[in-house]
Amino acid sequence: MIKQQIVPIVLTIVSVVIIYLALQLDLSPPMIVGDSMQPRAFPIFLMALNLLLTAILAYQIFKTPPKKPEPMNRVTWLSMVLMVLFYGLTVSTDMFIAIAVVMFLLSLAWGERRLLIAAANAVLTPFLIFLLFDNVLRIRFPRGILMNWYYG
Amino acid sequence: MYEALSALGSVVLDPYLLFLIFATTIIGIVIGVLPGLGATTGAALLLPFTLTMDPVHAIAVLATIYVSATFAGSITAILINTPGTSAAAATTFDGFPLAQRGEAGRALGIAVIASTFGGIVSVIVLCFAAPLLARVAYEFRPPEYFALTIFGLSMLASISAGGAVKNLIGGVFGVWLSTIGAERVTAIERFMFGNYELYEGLSFVPVMIGLFAMSELLVQSKMANQAVEYIKMKAVQLPSREDYKKIWKTVLRSSGIGTFIGILPAEGATVASMIGYSEAKRWSKNKEEFGKGSIEGIAGAESANNAATGGAMVPTMVLGIPGSGTTAIILVGLMVHGLRPGPYLFNEQVTAVYQIFGSMFVANVMFLLMGLYAAKVFARISLVPAAILWPIVFALSVIGAYALNSSMLDIWIVLIFGVIGFLARRFGFAVAPIAVGLILGKMVEVNLQNSLKIFSGEWWQIFTQPLAVFFLVLAFLGLCGPQLFRLATRGSFEAKDGKSD
Structure with missing residues (x-):
């Protein structure tokens, strides 16, 4: 089960790590950012989207398990x-x-x-x-x- | 129009450019016949060699590689049942059976003529459609561009390899890669880990070389000692009058299909050739011949895949949205050489644009001649042992990556992305979405920021712009349309079942 879900697990870990790193980024003063967004906002949004897609992928794998890739030669x-x-x-x-x-x-x-x-x-x-x-x-x-x- | 014709003419009168197209056509065909080395890998490997060239010459070289390698994939598809490029996969269905019947020369002749016709039709469409689309795109503001890039990214879901979700994950990962470096407005460093060589962001060229060339090396390593069945032929045979009668409708239809599919963002020659082939079969009076050596099958697949090359250049040049992996590299080439892709290109560099289109036209004629008279020689190149060929690709990759910025970091990027690309492909992810995401990423973020500024931070105002809404609806339909359609049809089937019960 865990072996089958290895790709979603890795993707989740990567996304969470990137969100954590993004949260460590400095906040820019409002007078510079103005009506736009903080530099951390876009990467966090992307990784949230990736987590959502990863959840769908995990569900797809659960419903129809893919063929196991051949061992690397x-x-x-x-x-x-x-x-x-x-x-x-x-x-x-x-x-x-x-x-x-x-x-x-x-x-x-x-x-x-x-x-x-x-x-x-x-x-x-x-x-x-x-x-x-x-x-x-x-x-x-x-x-x-x-x-x-x-x-x- | 006069400008266009004079620019096209200037290609023929520029001996250096003609020589470049001639030499690159040979290189493109060699790349195309070598299994595993397609147009995308070829363009990625050749990009560093264009650095000192004039921008028009450089892009002409990349575009020539694109058209000639796309055609050349058919040579090995017919002679050794191994498509040199993925776009030639549909050609194997009928090309190889015809070659096995002792008609390899005829099969190649059909492939050459159909490819040339498809390629030329698409260049003509490119010459007319691109300026028209540029005129429309000239009016786009940040909200429209933002919506357009979202539409482009949503089309990644339908790229041929990988599943829709996997392609989207790849695309989002690519967009994230584009956030590495200093943020444009605030200069806050993102994901640089103290490495100031990343201040301007990840360099596109080493990422492309890593994703396409180095990962392909690792993919090919599992086929290192595979033997191939090679079919000998005497010479390439031009189609007879009967052959022409049989295929002309298919060639016309597939050229149109290929051009249209090429224009769609993120759709490429592979999808075009598959649809071209299946449409050829659907309209054929001799359906039973398909899969057993039908010349209509070869013509349908080949005219469509080469027609897609011109079509894919339309969104690349006009909107800055690449239509395939190879056009992603051509787009990088445009940027590296200081040509800003987008509608402004058609105002600021109109002569250069038409010279590039003209070069594609000449490249199609060149590969026609080489395909007819030298296909036999090129076919032998496909027998170069993998153990000699791939080490050369390794050397070209690392030296080429270093050459762009004289940076050792770029070499490590090639190696890292080679492994990432290989692992991605191993688990069923395509690498093209990562490349396209990386290129479109900056456009998405910058246009979103600018839209927010225009609307004083009220993001929902984007939905008040009709064109932006149009692109977002298209993106939504592209992503959810098939599922909604399935749900709707399932509902109607269930209703029918209920009635019959």
């Missing part, structure tokens, strides 16, 4: 873990090193067995995109091991 989990790894590598080394490593591991996780092809894709694609953005679009990328070496 290994590749999806790995892809998500690689996103976290991307964050760690970007902060600790360099954005382009992080992209290359994650691309390479992503290829392997998705079933690519030709290591050379996966490696070539992981190195060449970010390099070509970098060339385009750096030379044509004049974008400066965040500093890291590679960018410090490139920008000097």
Whole structure:
């Protein structure tokens, strides 16, 4: 029962938390707000509406329970873990090193067995995109091991 | 009218713009044939590349991606029974059976001709309908705009994927996202958690890339090692005179249907193609052929989905209300490039507007030529292994998101919204309502605030404005109409049952 209602439960918690956060917002003096509304009013109204819709959703699920979603497979989990790894590598080394490593591991996780092809894709694609953005679009990328070496 | 024609002509005389449309048509077709990468994901990935372009060129690029990727979805729908885009799902019903009978070239020929015709009809309607609607919308004041955005949001209930309630929850969540940042009048910081990069609010582009591209990567990961049945063909075959005789009425009807459905806020090419297909079947003299390789079925679905592209641009350009996920991204493109969507666009930037329409027209002609002469080559691209393709999408997503504001925060937004989008889709929520809600959110709040000021805080005065009431009634009917109709018909059935008893 609770498992079936997991989505409405999560939505309710999120809505209540947002209402709580909205209630912590400063009140603006009436001379600034005038005839309009306080900054907290609109988000609170939205979340109240969301709670109402969530109640309808919970009732719909109660009346006709939806099909249980298939368990997430290994590749999806790995892809998500690689996103976290991307964050760690970007902060600790360099954005382009992080992209290359994650691309390479992503290829392997998705079933690519030709290591050379996966490696070539992981190195060449970010390099070509970098060339385009750096030379044509004049974008400066965040500093890291590679960018410090490139920008000097 | 003279302005329109001269602006349309200027597209043909601008070699750089023609080159851009040509190159983008190729990219659009490639994106369209790659399963999972549709027009929306393609436009989201390409938006950062348009940053240094002239506004007209940038929007022309995005609009070209929209029309060419919508068409290209049919290539894989016919050859490997996998629609490249959701809008081509109805094309698989008859396209693949016809290809299995050894007539893949004929099926593709019908798809190309029907798509081009639908696309061109919708651009012509766009050229005439948009300025007329702009003239009406020019008179809108905040109460009317507020009611209109509520109508636009209410239409989210009928977006193809997800249920009505789930879509509305997504839309409300999207509107809430638009409240992040400093409030416009009082500058009070909302939901920023001390991060001053969020002062101006959530940047649209990384949210779109996350919701559409990154979440699609996670969705596709469960199909990483799937094998596909690929049908070989010799060449694309132009329809014969008999074929034309058989499909011309269907093409005309579906082009009209597609354009009309495209104009409705939040309805897109997918709904258009389904209705185009079912109407083709309803009016056909050969109903028994449907599902077994009917060329009318292919023509009905394809002319409708491409006609929806021009139709969807009408509310996007004139009212600033996106008609689909892809037009939401085009709308973001307009804003990023300093073109203010809405009726003023037709006064302030009339030449630019018609150049964009002209570009869509040229894009339709370009994909006709490429569809006829290079579909076979493009079809082979669909066989690129997912293990190579999706890492490239990952790289494009993170670098593209960073490029807009040179902000690391935007990369984290892509990743976070990728996971949010994936989880939402996993539990049956569509992501397009979140995107549309985010875009319309500011409009809703600002116009409500301005309406309250106009009416000295008396919100119910909104209901004294006839046009506002009209839109609110439409919104109410859109939301509650089906339920009321069901209740009413149930009542009449019960009465009938009672009489018979």
